[in-house]
Amino acid sequence: MDASELRGQLESIDTLPTIPSVLKGILKVIENPRVSLNEIGSFVATDPVLTSRVLKVVNSPIYGFSGRISSVSQALLLLGLNVVRGMLFGVSVFEIMEKSMVGLWGHSMGCAVTARIIAKKKGLEEPEEVSVAALLHDIGKVALSLKFPEEYEKILADAAARNVFIFEAEDAHYGLTHATAGAWIAQKWNFPKGLVEVIGYHHKPHLSKNLPVETAVVHLADILIRARGFGFPGDNHIPPVHPEAWKILDLSEDDIREILKEMDDSLMNSDDFLFQDE
Amino acid sequence: MPKVLISKLKPGMKLAKPVKNESGMILLGENTELSDSLIRRLENMNIENVSIIAEAQNEKSPEELLAELGQRFIKTENEPHMGLIKRLFEEHIRGMTP
Numbered sequence: 469m470d471a472s473e474l475r476g477q478l479e480s481i482d483t484l485p486t487i488p489s490v491l492k493g494i495l496k497v498i499e500n501p502r503v504s505l506n507e508i509g510s511f512v513a514t515d516p517v518l519t520s521r522v523l524k525v526v527n528s529p530i531y532g533f534s535g536r537i538s539s540v541s542q543a544l545l546l547l548g549l550n551v552v553r554g555m556l557f558g559v560s561v562f563e564i565m566e567k568s569m570v571g572l573w574g575h576s577m578g579c580a581v582t583a584r585i586i587a588k589k590k591g592l593e594e595p596e597e598v599s600v601a602a603l604l605h606d607i608g609k610v611a612l613s614l615k616f617p618e619e620y621e622k623i624l625a626d627a628a629a630r631n632v633f634i635f636e637a638e639d640a641h642y643g644l645t646h647a648t649a650g651a652w653i654a655q656k657w658n659f660p661k662g663l664v665e666v667i668g669y670h671h672k673p674h675l676s677k678n679l680p681v682e683t684a685v686v687h688l689a690d691i692l693i694r695a696r697g698f699g700f701p702g703d704n705h706i707p708p709v710h711p712e713a714w715k716i717l718d719l720s721e722d723d724i725r726e727i728l729k730e731m732d733d734s735l736m737n738s739d740d741f742l743f744q745d746e
Numbered sequence: 747m748p749k750v751l752i753s754k755l756k757p758g759m760k761l762a763k764p765v766k767n768e769s770g771m772i773l774l775g776e777n778t779e780l781s782d783s784l785i786r787r788l789e790n791m792n793i794e795n796v797s798i799i800a801e802a803q804n805e806k807s808p809e810e811l812l813a814e815l816g817q818r819f820i821k822t823e824n825e826p827h828m829g830l831i832k833r834l835f836e837e838h839i840r841g842m843t844p
Contacts, residue, residue: 631821695835697814706818708825721834728838 474642478611478649479656486614487564490515494560498553501658505544508552512540521559521743528741529734530580530599547596550660554600557657561610562743568613568620571700574742576603578698578735583689585730589723590681601666602686604659608650608667609702612638627703634703635671647671673713684713692727698735749795755785762797811839 469477481487482495497503497511512518519540526543527535537543544552558576565572583602587595613620619641627637635645651668666683669676670690676683687710693699694706719727750759757780765774765788773791774784777799788796806814819832 691831695815695818695831697811697818704818705821706828708822709827709831711826714827721830724831724834725838728834732842 469642471644474644474649475652478615478652481611481614481653484614486617490518491560491564494518494556495657498557498560499657501553503549503553505541505549505552508549508556509541509544512556518560521562522556524741524743525555525559528577528581530577530584530603530741531596532584550663551596551600553657554604554659554663557607557659558600558603561607564614565610568610568617569624569700569702572606572609572702574699574738575693575701576606576699577738577741578693578696579603579605579686579689581734582693582727582731583686585727585734586685586689586692586717586719587682589719589727590685590717592681592685597662598666598682598685601663601682602689604650604654604663605667605670605686605690606646606650606701607653608646608648609634611649611653612642612646624702631705633705633707634701635707645671671707673710673716680713680716684710684716687713688717692731696728696731696735698738750798751795752785752788752793755780755788755796755798757782757785760799762799765793765796767791808839808842812836815839 482492487495494511497508512522522540522543523537526537526547527533531547533546537546547555562573565576580599580603584595584599587598592598609620612623623637623641624634626641627634630637635647638645647668647670651664654664654667662679662682665676665679666686669683670686673680673683673687690701691706691709694701759780761774761776761778761780764772764776766772778784780788815832815835819828822828823832
């Protein structure tokens with residue numbers, strides 16, 4: 469299968485019979501980049517489970533409002549359209565994430581929390597945008613495992629057996645990795661170019677032209693959350709930090725010490741935003 | 747707190763939330779330690795799972811955490827900067843209060 473054929477297949481995952489109709493509805497709402505906050509709000513409000521998840525995530529340490537947001541419309545106003553669309557995308561595919569890879573949601577949430585901490589340390593203006601990119605950075609894994617469930621399971625098993633990274637096993641099989649697949653998905657759902665770029669280059673941060681700092685943040689957040697052993701991204705190894713990303717971020721040892729401490733504080737009550745008490 | 751299927755319960759686990767019957771009456775309170783006989787009684791009730799206090803994670807000793815950390819870094823600790831990241835994590839684990 470060549471790349472364009474593969475891309476076509478992955479872009480049609482929303483029509484798969486295995487996708488619950490509720491999710492299809494959400495994906496349709498999110499797909500429209502000009503959907504109004506009101507439309508999103510009233511859609512979320514029709515589904516109590518979705519409402520409760522959205523509130524848990526907006527009150528989680530991914531954002532800086534801990535515990536202060538009590539309504540979806542308030543959340544939408546504070547976070548803005550793109551962050552909300554991305555967050556909703558993550559929250560709604562979470563069940564599929566957990567089915568295809570137990571622990572991928574934990575990894576994604578943990579990465580988002582960590583990315584926000586690093587982004588704030590670097591003084592980035594939109595830490596929410598960075599953490600939403602981190603939340604969705606592995607969306608390509610979800611897409612691949614949805615479209616090719618048995619094949620992808622074999623690829624994961626192959627990665628474990630040969631002791632290689634998932635992206636290496638994916639590359640050997642498809643000639644591309646979940647990062648590229650994720651960028652396609654983000655594009656298909658009309659996410660902003662910056663988000664597409666961060667997802668697409670989270671393993672190759674030096675290739676990011678427009679958002680090198682944001683991409684480097686997500687790249688390092690992925691490494692730190694894996695090192696901490698929080699969640700499970702599908703393999704147990706930590707990919708090496710790209711020297712260029714390291715240089716761009718320019719963090720001192722003390723900076724990293726502080727980041728590790730803040731990660732502990734933020735992840736302490738993670739059961740709630742991992743939806744483990746539902 | 748993880749929800750555990752009734753069939754997977756083991757003696758010694760503690761309830762994170764009370765178990766209630768259909769009319770909302772509390773049958774077993776929070777923090778109740780499960781015994782064989784309590785588990786058998788739960789099996790006979792019409793519930794699927796109960797919330798259990800997750801202790802396993804906090805119970806890991808620094809040595810265990812360090813060993814796991816070492817495993818995760820095994821492929822890449824000699825790459826640039828990875829040794830530093832690993833060392834900072836090691837210091838962080840040693841500095842944690844149990």
